[in-house]
Amino acid sequence: MFLGYHILTKFFKNGELSNDSPKESYLYYEKNAIDGDLQGIIQKLDYLKELGIDLIYLGPIFKSKTTHGYDITNYFSISENISSNSEEEAKAIFAKLIENAHKRGIKVIIDLVLNHASKEFDFDSVPKNLSVKTESPRSPQEERWQMSFLFWNLDDEDTREFLIRVGEYWLKNFELDGFRLDHALGLPLNFLEEFSIRMKKIKKDVTILGEVWEDEGDKLKNFNLLKKFKGNDAQRFTSMFDFATYDTIKEVLGKKNGSLLELYNQIVLSNQLNEKEFQLTYFIENHDLPRFIDICQDIETFYITLGLLMALTGNVMLEYGNEIALKGDQTIHNFHESGRVAMKFKEDWSEQEKKTFNYCKNLVDLRKVHSSLSSGSYELINSEENLLIFKKKTTYDEIKVLIYTGEQAYQLDKEYFDLISNNKVLKLKRGIYYLQ
Known part of the structure; x- marks a missing residue:
């Protein structure tokens, strides 16, 4: 089991000013991005170690033309905007991040986007012996994205092989610990099984964390998706984000609708999916959701929610800033982006944020000492x-x-x-x- 920490790189820490690019060079530069980079994450590894984190989940690191990074233009290159203009140096920085994290007992996984890519994708980056294909959006969710993305034809053998080779490349060439599969809802089940088999041949204990949800769905729909995509034990994933439990936490604690018993029943229901090689991952925020403190509106409820999160059997994923109850930007009305704000560190914390960090760290320490909380x-x-x-x-x-x-x-x-x-x-x- 892990206690993870998600970092959206461009919003975390700017550790090297020389790789900053003019905003005009991006297709989309989000309001609160701060030109964060891999160097900044390396500088804050001791901070994450102090908090008790044992796994970092990095947002997309690949070449792209946005600050969020989900519009990938080349799967085999690291974005110069979060590393270096030199391809060789960029990969050396990434390798250094992994090495330094491992020295502190922290694993590293990266966000892998295999359902879609940028409309400006560099097809010359595809191996010459493969001929990849794209297709039209397959769901209302994807139709909303089609202005920015192309969608891979995952029924095509060469396209599937290409995307699997992407995963193999990063596992073979770096000491990477695994992947979070973005929008796995859009990936065929047999592709997920093949991907899992091929990754485990390279790294037996690879982490494959699936994101399967409908952003306009309810807890029942999201729970049924969990059951459908999970498979037997770790057949497709070693873990999946539990959006059904998140939905219930948000309603009962965040919006104060529903009963505490309803929340408990959902937790127990989800727990039935946990097995020896598969554990759900619980969370109260991610990069596509509002900050939880903005939902619940009071720090006492936030503390209750954080305490509950740390008492759930399985994995826990903190969003960067959870440990200080970081607030979102209420002037951004797109709920997917309101939580994407600049990280704050100790030198800029308020007294309340210092108190919240200590509270969170105490919960993390208790979870690590008392096995009943985590398992x-x-x-x-x-x-x-x-x-x-x-x-x-x-x-x-x-x-x-x-x-x-x-x-x-x-x-x-x-x-x-x-x-x-x-x-x-x-x-x-x-x-x-x-x-x-």
Whole structure:
């Protein structure tokens, strides 16, 4: 299992000014991008180690003409805007990032976009013995993207082979730990199985993290997609983002619609998909979603949500800035982009952001020490209107997770020790508690 951290490179840290390009050179330069680069990430590896991160998931690193990087023009080259104008040096910087991350016990995976590419894609980058094909959009979601992207014909044998070779290239030539497959909803199941087999031949323990969701779907639709695409154990993916649980967290905690029991039931339902070689990945933000603090509107609810996230069995993925409750840009009304804001580091933190970082780090430390939080079974103890208590348990560890959302103090049946506050508790205020 991993505790991951997603970085959208252009928004994270500008570590080398010489690779900054004029905004006019981009087809699309997002409002809050800060010319972040791989060098900036290298400079902040100790920060990520301090937080307790053991896997970095990088947004697209390939050549593109936007700040988000999903319009890939060449799969075998790294964008000069996040590295260096020299192809050789750019790849050396990427290799250095991986090497330095590994020295700190941090794995690195990259975002791999195999469903679509830029309309300005460089077809000369395709191996000469392959003839790739494109096709029209296949879904309403893709129809919304067709102004920017072309779509690969994944029924075509040469096109499939080309895209699989892309994955093989990065695994063979770098000490990379795996991939997040963007918009895997648009990839055929048999292609996903073939991709997985070929990657595991190169790296047996490769991470293949799938993104399968409909942005206008509901939790039931997204859960059914999880079941459909998962396959048997790690047949296609080693993990998938659980959008069904995210949908429920957003509604119950973020928007305060629905019951805590409804949230618990979804968590338990999703947990049934976890197996020995496959674990779901839970999250409360990503680069296509609003910042959670902007949804819930108060720091106490954010703390409850972060505490719940760290108590879920499986993998956890933090979005950059989750650890300080980074706010989005409310002047951007496209929900896909409102959360894409510049990262803030310690020298610029408010007192509240310092407090939130320490709170998050404490939760991470507890998750690493107590196996019941990351891998325990679930048992419902009590559910009331503003109260949820469930037990997380392994052979060696047991914790009661209590969420209380009421305004009046709630008294427990006896005194417990709360791991989060490191204090004995009897009367509880609104919040989340890890009780022993």
